[in-house]
Amino acid sequence: MSAAIPGTMKAMILYGKNDIRLVGDKPVPAPGPGEVLVRVKACGICGTDVKIITKGMPTMPPYGQFTQGHEWAGEVVALGPTVDEFKVGDRVAVEAHKGCGRCRNCISGLYTACLNYGDLGKGHRASGMTVDGGFAEYAVHHVNALFKIPDNVDFVQATWVTTLGCAMWAADTSGGYLAGDTALVVGPGPIGLAMVQALKGLSAGKIILAGTRKERLDIGGFVGATHLINIREDKDPLARVMEITGGAGCERTYDCAGANGSFELCLRSTMRGHPLTLVSFFKEPVPAAFDYAVLNGIQIMTVRGEGGINCKRALSLMSQGKADTSRILTHTFPLERFAEAYDTFVNRKGGAMKVVVLP
Numbered sequence: 001m002s003a004a005i006p007g008t009m010k011a012m013i014l015y016g017k018n019d020i021r022l023v024g025d026k027p028v029p030a031p032g033p034g035e036v037l038v039r040v041k042a043c044g045i046c047g048t049d050v051k052i053i054t055k056g057m058p059t060m061p062p063y064g065q066f067t068q069g070h071e072w073a074g075e076v077v078a079l080g081p082t083v084d085e086f087k088v089g090d091r092v093a094v095e096a097h098k099g100c101g102r103c104r105n106c107i108s109g110l111y112t113a114c115l116n117y118g119d120l121g122k123g124h125r126a127s128g129m130t131v132d133g134g135f136a137e138y139a140v141h142h143v144n145a146l147f148k149i150p151d152n153v154d155f156v157q158a159t160w161v162t163t164l165g166c167a168m169w170a171a172d173t174s175g176g177y178l179a180g181d182t183a184l185v186v187g188p189g190p191i192g193l194a195m196v197q198a199l200k201g202l203s204a205g206k207i208i209l210a211g212t213r214k215e216r217l218d219i220g221g222f223v224g225a226t227h228l229i230n231i232r233e234d235k236d237p238l239a240r241v242m243e244i245t246g247g248a249g250c251e252r253t254y255d256c257a258g259a260n261g262s263f264e265l266c267l268r269s270t271m272r273g274h275p276l277t278l279v280s281f282f283k284e285p286v287p288a289a290f291d292y293a294v295l296n297g298i299q300i301m302t303v304r305g306e307g308g309i310n311c312k313r314a315l316s317l318m319s320q321g322k323a324d325t326s327r328i329l330t331h332t333f334p335l336e337r338f339a340e341a342y343d344t345f346v347n348r349k350g351g352a353m354k355v356v357v358l359p
């Protein structure tokens, strides 16, 4: 390691439920074989972070040691043994998941569904979830999960690739190329807006976005939705979808809200014989008219995480100017003001959509 790299660093550490603190003396990690050490420049706060802070997560490192943050980008400062894919000074974005590379799923490319999830000894890691992540000055990650950032994308923008990568993976999972097809996205939060961007980037025909918050729907229109449905004002959103699609429904629907009503709207809006894809997590079980799905040959798919090297594609969309983050990455704070950043994100202060921390 070069002399310029200090022995200790500033980092956020999770000490218990709702107890996350800044420390100034966490040891800087050393990159192992196949890993690089990155000087973190930006790290987004995600709904998953809120879940981990408020409830914990079974596969996370112990309280008192664990540094979260899985949506990060920075500059390579040291290379572990065998690394020749990157050099010191490279600007990199990460995808959180690095599969074990040895299980049945990893061998066939399904590394976000790794059968050794959380087993560090077998080579799996999910940055900021099962190992330390980017709410710190430095972090290590494996070369498999790092992507060079194009020159015209900055570090803050590059934190968006994990979210946009999930949306690209959802588009891929739901059947691949989409040019000219009509899609419905329900839920204009970060993942729903990323979904709109992905669909737009893949040249979907009509992109219908439905949700309850006008400000968020407006951003959806800005990033590519061709039709907006405000569920609060429009008492019959399904009728609106049918009107827009000439009664046939949508070739693709994406539930990015994870609620009872959103599932039902997606299901009934899906064209006969076409897929409904669940992109967001559900807070609780929802009753579902599966009979409708069976009778109409509607395939129900799910995605979790980025998968399919889609962070690379997400970076490309951003570099091509096809995924504008200017109204999505609304706030930045230095690491020292993490508490304020977290409060801004959780309580959606000042119209906050995504909040990015700068270590």
Ligand SMILES: [Zn+2]
Binding pocket: 046, 047, 048, 070, 071, 162, 163
């Ligand atoms: Zn996330």
Ligand SMILES: [Zn+2]
Binding pocket: 099, 100, 101, 102, 103, 104, 105, 106, 107, 111, 113, 114, 115, 116, 117, 124
């Ligand atoms: Zn695996």
